[in-house]
Amino acid sequence: MTMIDRLVHQGRFLPVLAVVTSLIVIWYAGAVYLNSTQLIDRYQKQEIDWTIGRLAADAWRMERPVLPSPHQVGLELKKTVIDKRVTSKRSLVYHAGITLSSSLLGFALGTLLGVALAIGIVYVTTLDRSLMPWIIASQTVPILAIAPMIIVVLGSIGITGLFPKSVISMYLCFFPVVVGMVKGLRSPEPILVDQMHTYSASPAQVFFKLRLPSSIPFLFASLKVAIALSVVGAIVAELPTGGQGGLGARLLTGSYYGQITMIWAALIVASIVSALLVTAIGYIERIALRRLSGGQAVST
């Protein structure tokens, strides 16, 4: 079944349609309002009589709008997503690909780091006390401030390209994974842990047969947050490395040349990428949880 089919079948189609329609209406109205100052100025200078109708029509087809109208953004998307060859530097698909690859690498690294830290925290008492404050502190540092530093520092020791950007995604990703995994690994009831003790199970057996499977639902809740953060991280990392492309680079170029429409198109592609990734994780989660719960219907 396609997504649309499913939406229709589950009776969610109408609400979704209603929300999308009203957003577009608000967007058009907003475009008129935000662009009106500029236009009215121009009308007055050129002593043109204007009506609301003319204002709206002009506002929706401005060359350099404050807020472009939906169809302008749609046109830009068509130009940069459909009309351009995927390998072209002007194709948003090309740039989305760059962002996607560093997001995914960062997500993978962040997940590994997060799981490893969580295991350390759960199994080593001193790590439990000493590590958590640092992990929390790491997330209070604004990512926008440290992203350029990480890029520059890694660049100075000859590491450039995909990896430094992934490091920033990783930096954002590992946090929800640590928090979720610690909770998950500690989630088995005492009775199940005692039971393992009565079997004289080894620590590794307790981990693989009990703690790890118990942590999977917690892990997936974290992964959904982490994957969205990994895209944010990749885009932020692309701002200082503009030359190398990526959706972040498009945002930077757009604002540099005052191409607001270009920024909007890049933003929309970025949110589509995030949404697809979160959906993909959700899909894997459903399969995993169904196996974990022995086929019992799980609501997520």
Add this chain to the structure above:
Amino acid sequence: MNQPAQSASAVVHISDLSLEFSTDDGPVQALSGIDLDIAPGEFISLIGPSGCGKTTLLRVIADLETHTSGEILVNGVSPGEARQNRAYGYIFQAPALYPWRTVRRNVMLPLEIMGTAREEREARAVRYLELVNLTGFENKYPWQLSGGMQQRVSIARALSVEPQLLLMDEPFGALDEITRDHLNQQLLELWRKTGKTVVFVTHSIPEAVFLSTRVIVMSPRPGRVMDVIPCNFPKDRTLDVRETADFLEIAHRVREGLKAGHSYDDD
């Protein structure tokens, strides 16, 4: 003790055993001066009001808790060693099944941990699920079973390691009376067939008297043994035995023992 078992041959030998928990509000004397010898093949019930230390005593035998003074031997060795030797099977109050494992794989869990060969694991799962009347449910998941069936799976799982000693902590506490009667009969039959030693915690006087060779009446604060009541009904007894005068008399004595524990409490 009424039935002086030779401590050398006793499955469980406990003498002057005490256990004190240290809590934030100071020490809690959970067990005090317990003497108990359990001979092979006995069915012992521990009964007493909430908080009298039944679970704690069972957990000491299972090496889940360590006593503070006195002596305890399980099969002639320390509880820790006995646990390493897989001397006992412990059945908790809740079924404690793994939701992601089928009934069959739940039963095989301890065998996997103990490194039993695959064919043997499969064979034992079949055998012990049959023993608790769950043949045909091997590939179901725990959520697809009733509470009583789940508890039977947990019994089959404990039996699958073939321990000579079964420690059961209110295994039927959460079940309705009819299911409970039914499982009591099954347990009795199992005990008769296998000749295992059972230590069984319960709150129910009829259950204790019906199942046991001896009922240990405990009282709280500090947890100690009030009375030891032998009740040797024929091994092939049925639930009807509960209507006999003998049965009622023993049940009465258990009730008196429990009352004595309470009145002591009011001093």
